[in-house]
Amino acid sequence: MPVTSMTTDPEALTMTLVSDFPVPVERLWGAFADPRKLERFWGPPGYPATFGGYDLRPGGVAHYWMTSPEGERFFGRWDFEEVEEPLRIVARDAFADADGEIDASIPAGRMTLTFESTAVGSRVTVVSASPTAEALEQVIAMGQVEGMTQAFGQLDTVLADLREYALGKGTITEILDDTHVKITRAFEAPRHLLWRAHTEPELMTRWLLGPDGWVMTICENDLVVGGSYRNAWAPEDPTQGEPFGFEGENLVIDPERRMVTTERMTGLDAPGTVNDLTFDEADGVTLMTLYITYADAAQRDMILATGMTDGMEASYQRLERELVDA
Template structure:
């Protein structure tokens, strides 16, 4: 088992669990900052986790739920207090109701995750700070220690998988529920470079021009919440098709890590989607995570049925070749 020690310190009100893994620190770190990987081990084997949000930067937040064998859900959240890339992060760790609101009937703890090298790979030390002995004992009774042991027992299978989450796997999608889809892609560039490529009109014109034979003919980028966006594409001469545009409103922004915006096709009459995009530094570049919530499952299926994922992949390849890796 990866767990090498468990230390309960009643004087300091802490529970420290240490585990070791046969991979470099960077590989172990990436497993925690990539929600696709984290949800494969965060919950115990019989209570797998689904992360609907995962923002690994100071002030960021993660939301997740674990699903039991009978379909029961148990929700939780992290609020990131500090992040030292590749070395440590500190979070407020709490429980949540089904609608995402914090469950104040259960304790909120502070957890510090510290990553370090060993002679054979890497070490993870997780120290949970409790507010009282009663809280510590309550959470131990709820199975926090055993659950953490079981979760860490699943990490090795994830971090030794060199193919599933590699940078060259292309755009991946996963249904988070009947209206929400998460799209993921590692892009060869820093978060700031990827952010700029999505917000600088000159850079957008180099890659965000739709299918081959089409051009971006209008580009209005929002920089503050409440401002609107508009992107219009038109076919080149000799190419069939009619011009179309996507419009939306910026809801929130935290450059270069995260932004939330609405989006809809102009003139179509369809309800807008809610798009949440997060950029996270990983080995090989930046993990782009885009979570889209549709008004209905029918709208989701209709939009995905247009070949959206393939179109996204074409655009991201163009982004890499024309902007991120262009000299």
């Protein structure tokens, strides 16, 4: 976890986050100067940011929104007051509407980012100042402390060389808490090919099979928000298992970047999951990240115990072979 500290000061009306990284300060600055890199970490898991405009200069404006797993958008705006590369950014930080107009119902704050070199790399200190005690209490109650901590917890992946960080390490499953699991897998391929492989039935049926000996018998998807999908599998040898399937609804469709769906086993009266799948590309390597939300720890443990990670890795190895021929 790269976040060194996250503190609040009711007297100074501030929240201060300090985060350290083993990279030069110029590289750290670059993650904040490039909106495509910002999109990979600005916003906690499940609420990634999209920057519709980003003019990093004094007098410039950034307009962005975070999209929840249910597809709801939360808009923000930064008005840059100071920009000193690679040392300092000061911006008025406000909530906004879809057009980028400031939402006056929530007091705007001021965000100061300071970048500095350290003995082992670099550090960014983020000070968010509120105009009143009530405004500070409001943003804390909205979860800004937790949100910033989780967002900056993702920055190390953005700063890392994906080839060294993830390529060749297979499918990695990480239990985050009782109801959330994070799964990552890197591919040496552009993300548009990964997106096609996850959305085009003629491609999906060639790799999304789990262990050898199974075939995909149904692959249907109305690939729009609110559309439904259905997938099913069966063993080539009927004595080796029972056919099964999954179905659900598309909650978010952001082509080549993000797909959020509900998922439940066909014919089973049990809670489903929410699957949040994203694709991030850097230098020809695409990192695929899947956040799964379970109903409870018991459901999480039951599904993980089925050998899900091994089954996914078998499919992804098959997908890699398909990508070579694409």
